[in-house]
Amino acid sequence: MLCSLKVENFALIHQLKMDFAPGFNILTGETGAGKSILIDAVQAVLGNRTSPECIRTGADAAYIEAVFEANGGVDDLLSSWGWQPEEEGLLIMSRRITRQGKSQCTVNGHAATLSMMRQIGELLLDIHGQHDHQSLLRWEQHGAVLDLFGGNELLREKETVAQYYREWRELTKAWQECIGNERERAQRLDLIRFQQQEIAAAKLKDGEDTLLQEEWKVLTHAEKLKTAAESAYEYLYAGRKGQVSVLDGLEQVTSRLREIAKVDKQMEQMLEVTEGLLYQLEDLSREVSSYKENLEIDPQRLQTVHARLDLLDKLKKKYGATVTEILAYNNALTAELDKLTNNEERAAILQKECAAVHARLTAAAERLSGLRKTAADRLKGGLARELTDLGMKQAIFEVAFEKNDLSAHGLDRMEFLFSANPGEAPKPLAKIISGGELSRVMLALKTALCNVDQIETVIFDEIDTGIGGEAAQAVAEKMAQIAGRRQVLCITHLPQIACMADQHFFIRKKVADGRSYTEVTVLDLQLRKAELARMLGGAQVTETIMNHAAEMLYLAEQEKKIWKK
Numbered sequence: 001m002l003c004s005l006k007v008e009n010f011a012l013i014h015q016l017k018m019d020f021a022p023g024f025n026i027l028t029g030e031t032g033a034g035k036s037i038l039i040d041a042v043q044a045v046l047g048n049r050t051s052p053e054c055i056r057t058g059a060d061a062a063y064i065e066a067v068f069e070a071n072g073g074v075d076d077l078l079s080s081w082g083w084q085p086e087e088e089g090l091l092i093m094s095r096r097i098t099r100q101g102k103s104q105c106t107v108n109g110h111a112a113t114l115s116m117m118r119q120i121g122e123l124l125l126d127i128h129g130q131h132d133h134q135s136l137l138r139w140e141q142h143g144a145v146l147d148l149f150g151g152n153e154l155l156r157e158k159e160t161v162a163q164y165y166r167e168w169r170e171l172t173k174a175w176q177e178c179i180g181n182e183r184e185r186a187q188r189l190d191l192i193r194f195q196q197q198e199i200a201a202a203k204l205k206d207g208e209d210t211l212l213q214e215e216w217k218v219l220t221h222a223e224k225l226k227t228a229a230e231s232a233y234e235y236l237y238a239g240r241k242g243q244v245s246v247l248d249g250l251e252q253v254t255s256r257l258r259e260i261a262k263v264d265k266q267m268e269q270m271l272e273v274t275e276g277l278l279y280q281l282e283d284l285s286r287e288v289s290s291y292k293e294n295l296e297i298d299p300q301r302l303q304t305v306h307a308r309l310d311l312l313d314k315l316k317k318k319y320g321a322t323v324t325e326i327l328a329y330n331n332a333l334t335a336e337l338d339k340l341t342n343n344e345e346r347a348a349i350l351q352k353e354c355a356a357v358h359a360r361l362t363a364a365a366e367r368l369s370g371l372r373k374t375a376a377d378r379l380k381g382g383l384a385r386e387l388t389d390l391g392m393k394q395a396i397f398e399v400a401f402e403k404n405d406l407s408a409h410g411l412d413r414m415e416f417l418f419s420a421n422p423g424e425a426p427k428p429l430a431k432i433i434s435g436g437e438l439s440r441v442m443l444a445l446k447t448a449l450c451n452v453d454q455i456e457t458v459i460f461d462e463i464d465t466g467i468g469g470e471a472a473q474a475v476a477e478k479m480a481q482i483a484g485r486r487q488v489l490c491i492t493h494l495p496q497i498a499c500m501a502d503q504h505f506f507i508r509k510k511v512a513d514g515r516s517y518t519e520v521t522v523l524d525l526q527l528r529k530a531e532l533a534r535m536l537g538g539a540q541v542t543e544t545i546m547n548h549a550a551e552m553l554y555l556a557e558q559e560k561k562i563w564k565k
């Protein structure tokens with residue numbers, strides 16, 4: 001249930017907060033006052049697309065906040081996202097829309113995406129406006145309405161059909177690829193074998209390119225490296241041009257410190273340091289000596305390494321940036337070769353799997369058709385009762401089935417047929433129905449759906465277009481009956497509907513300081529009487545009209561007492 005709505009800087013609305021009641025909430029007011037803006041705000045906070053143009057002139061951002069009493073379906077959805085439902089069972093959804101076109105959405109303090117907001121909204125609230133009437137004229141929408149009416153069993157079977165269909169399409173695609181152009185397959189086999197032979201002939205070792213590059217650097221600079229190593233050895237160990245070597249010099253230092261340490265114990269720690277350095281220099285000297293002795297200037301090895309690197313570079317241009325990538329590519333070729341060489345066997349297996357899945361798909365689609373026809377019978381009976389209540393006792397409603405090619409939606413093409421007049425055969429809605437009749441058929445469908453869905457709040461946005469008199473009274477009573485089981489919000493221009501309200505909001509546009517504002521007032525009994533009189537009489541409200549308004553309110557309350565019993 002929608003508990004409250006807070007709107008700031010959205011279109012004509014500067015600041016607004018509305019607290020909604022259970023049952024029948026009516027919104028009335030002059031055309032252009034901003035009634036539909038409130039519905040737009042609700043849709044926006046539930047994730048519908050909007051734009052920066054909705055932001056009130058002079059403001060940087062629009063803000064909308066809706067508080068709901070959550071149902072079990074919403075709690076399950078939140079839990080699937082790892083969010084804990086609020087203990088009080090409340091759901092606080094907010095959306096901030098900036099001039100830059102960005103949205104900041106939260107659900108109970110958690111950051112959320114528009115997609116997440118829409119998923120929640122689908123479980124909380126159902127909005128019907130004049131454009132929804134037109135959707136009933138498109139047969140493509142009729143199947144979705146019937147499936148929803150069919151309930152969970154039908155919807156589960158529908159999902160099973162969709163899953164089998166996706167699986168069958170994937171297997172069919174794989175099978176068709178398997179039995180595709182034989183010439184292309186033979187050419188591909190030749191190419192794979194050639195590439196594998198070329199890679200195999202190279203006898204690659206993982207990582208060898210890195211090692212060879214390092215070796216090539218050393219061989220290329222071997223003379224310079226040998227000269228530098230010999231010079232380093234001389235400085236360290238042998239001495240150079242009559243100079244004392246580093247090692248000899250350090251031995252002399254160590255000897256002097258040893259003499260000092262015999263007398264002054266403070267020098268023992270420094271002596272340990274120099275002795276350690278002496279041992280390290282001796283090791284370093286041996287390693288430098290070994291390095292210069294083992295370093296060879298080998299033009300033949302250099303040529304061999306260069307040739308090997310050249311071969312690797314050629315393979316890299318074809319098969320991968322490194323030897324590791326070339327070997328991985330070769331593994332992929334092996335897998336593809338195995339797939340192609342076993343093509344006939346694989347094709348036979350895929351064909352068999354396709355047939356098996358197609359059989360399961362067909363059986364599921366037939367079951368789905370049966371469930372749809374059962375649901376159609378129930379819908380037909382339910383709508384007959386609802387249309388009778390709405391003053392269309394002679395109306396006939398049918399669901400026509402036509403067998404289609406198998407698809408993710410099953411085998412059925414479904415279309416609603418209707419006849420409002422005795423003796424006239426039912427025909428497609430789009431061809432024969434009037435605006436007032438369409439409003440009542442839509443309301444009858446919604447009433448029937450209320451008995452199967454769990455959505456607790458229904459919004460009717462001026463669906464009373466094209467009706468009046470007895471039809472308007474019938475629609476008003478039907479809406480009030482729905483409000484006995486669901487929370488209903490209704491924007492209307494009909495006093496017959498407005499008088500049924502459990503809570504009545506009056507919406508008006510006022511101008512202050514050169515700016516337009518939308519203002520909402522909750523009407524008490526006297527103000528409701530005045531508003532009904534305005535709706536009945538327009539600008540000329542007489543005492544007779546006021547008495548008529550009072551009588552409408554009284555009779556409406558009496559009728560609601562009967563229903564509530």
